[in-house]
Amino acid sequence: MNARHSLARRIVIAFVLLTLVISSLFSLALMQAMNFSEEFLTETALRQRLDTIIAERKAGKPSDLDQDMELFIAGEPGGDALPTWLDGAAPGFGEMPRNGREYPVMVRDEDGIRYILVLDQQEFERFEEVISYFLVLAVLLSVLLAWGLGRLVARRAIAPVTRLAGQVQHREQLLPLAPPLASDYAPDEVGTLAAAFDTALGKLRQALQRERLFTSDVSHELRTPLMVIESSCDLMLAQGMPDARQEVVVRRILAACVEMRELVATFLELARAPESQSLGDGGEIGLQQIADELIGRFRSEAEARGLELSLLVESGDEARHPAPLLRAILSNLLRNAIHYTDRGFVRLVLRHGGFSVCDSGVGIPREQRDAVFLPFVRGDASRGDGLGLGLSLVQRICQRQGWRIRLEESKNGGCEFRVDFSPD
Numbered sequence: 001m002n003a004r005h006s007l008a009r010r011i012v013i014a015f016v017l018l019t020l021v022i023s024s025l026f027s028l029a030l031m032q033a034m035n036f037s038e039e040f041l042t043e044t045a046l047r048q049r050l051d052t053i054i055a056e057r058k059a060g061k062p063s064d065l066d067q068d069m070e071l072f073i074a075g076e077p078g079g080d081a082l083p084t085w086l087d088g089a090a091p092g093f094g095e096m097p098r099n100g101r102e103y104p105v106m107v108r109d110e111d112g113i114r115y116i117l118v119l120d121q122q123e124f125e126r127f128e129e130v131i132s133y134f135l136v137l138a139v140l141l142s143v144l145l146a147w148g149l150g151r152l153v154a155r156r157a158i159a160p161v162t163r164l165a166g167q168v169q170h171r172e173q174l175l176p177l178a179p180p181l182a183s184d185y186a187p188d189e190v191g192t193l194a195a196a197f198d199t200a201l202g203k204l205r206q207a208l209q210r211e212r213l214f215t216s217d218v219s220h221e222l223r224t225p226l227m228v229i230e231s232s233c234d235l236m237l238a239q240g241m242p243d244a245r246q247e248v249v250v251r252r253i254l255a256a257c258v259e260m261r262e263l264v265a266t267f268l269e270l271a272r273a274p275e276s277q278s279l280g281d282g283g284e285i286g287l288q289q290i291a292d293e294l295i296g297r298f299r300s301e302a303e304a305r306g307l308e309l310s311l312l313v314e315s316g317d318e319a320r321h322p323a324p325l326l327r328a329i330l331s332n333l334l335r336n337a338i339h340y341t342d343r344g345f346v347r348l349v350l351r352h353g354g355f356s357v358c359d360s361g362v363g364i365p366r367e368q369r370d371a372v373f374l375p376f377v378r379g380d381a382s383r384g385d386g387l388g389l390g391l392s393l394v395q396r397i398c399q400r401q402g403w404r405i406r407l408e409e410s411k412n413g414g415c416e417f418r419v420d421f422s423p424d
Helices: 007-058 122-169 189-239 244-271 287-304 323-339 390-401
Strands: 069-074 092-098 101-110 113-119 284-286 307-313 320-322 344-351 354-359 404-409 415-420
Touching: 007 092, 007 101, 007 113, 007 122, 122 189, 189 244, 244 323, 244 390, 284 287, 284 323, 287 307, 287 323, 287 344, 307 323, 320 323, 323 344, 323 354, 323 390, 323 415, 390 404
Parallel strands: 307 344
Antiparallel strands: 069 113, 092 101, 101 113, 284 320, 344 354, 354 415, 404 415
16 A cells, blocks of 8 residues: 555545455455356256156156256157257256357156256346345445545544644644643543653753753853953054064954854754744845855965965845845855865856855765755864864755755866755
């Protein structure tokens, strides 16, 4: 049975198949019983009738035959010869073909004379055909009745399961004060299933509650020290640094603090339910603005590796996007490209409705391209101690925003990570 059928349809199919098998077997058994009874009664009637005819002839009495019987006698002086179609008749009961039909015959040899009594069953055969038609009609009607009864039973049997499925899918079941499901059902299989859902939903509510508490704690406990570090760095830079090397260190600390604050905002955004999506403190930003910012941030790192980092604007895009999320995508893609490119270039290409990050690295084989977006999947292990979460984070953000990201082979070799803000 096809597993794609619904449970209700499978119940109806089971009803119909069971009825079809039982009614067909019953009809076949009835036909076999009729054939056996016909043969037995016909043989008995012909034997008794032929005994009577032979006894009457020996006593010199005339014999009257039924309208559906014929008597043939061979071996009497001056008698007629047997018809050719009776030449192969053997003593006892049997059937002989005649004009395309089978005729029951009873053959008896007495005192050198052969008696053959033939029965014409044409009327009985018509009756058998009528019975056969009625049996076929009865099978069809029973199947139709089973289909209707199966639909009724399936609707009644599946109703509690359908109701339970609707209750489980309702968003109110995730609320802390949601009523239990098992109390609405009888203590049967559906009640056991409802109790299992109560247990699973209870654990899920606890996990969601812990997640809400964790995200709220993180939002407060991490942002506060980050703001202190950021404001302290701003104050130190505003007051002036006596040593240029110290100023570089402070600016690096400030940049790392800003990036950490954006990452915290990004992770908190991803932890929220999609319907509670917010832009956090980052607001919205244009693609060109954030591209200029990140190219400036990563230029020194690219030059230190001997790479050419450039920005190419193919067409403008005036759309606004969540700043923390877009910054996290771009920074992870640029950092990944710079990290895994030995020589050549890393290029950020802006276009209407999306952007691409291209590099001149060795590229990624086609069969491995889907795996790079999985968590904890890294490239060459000799290039650092990362956990392989950057591209996974990028894909999660794109999925949440309804964007599309795919990895293609760059025209000049290497990789091209292409992000489209519209999946189409």
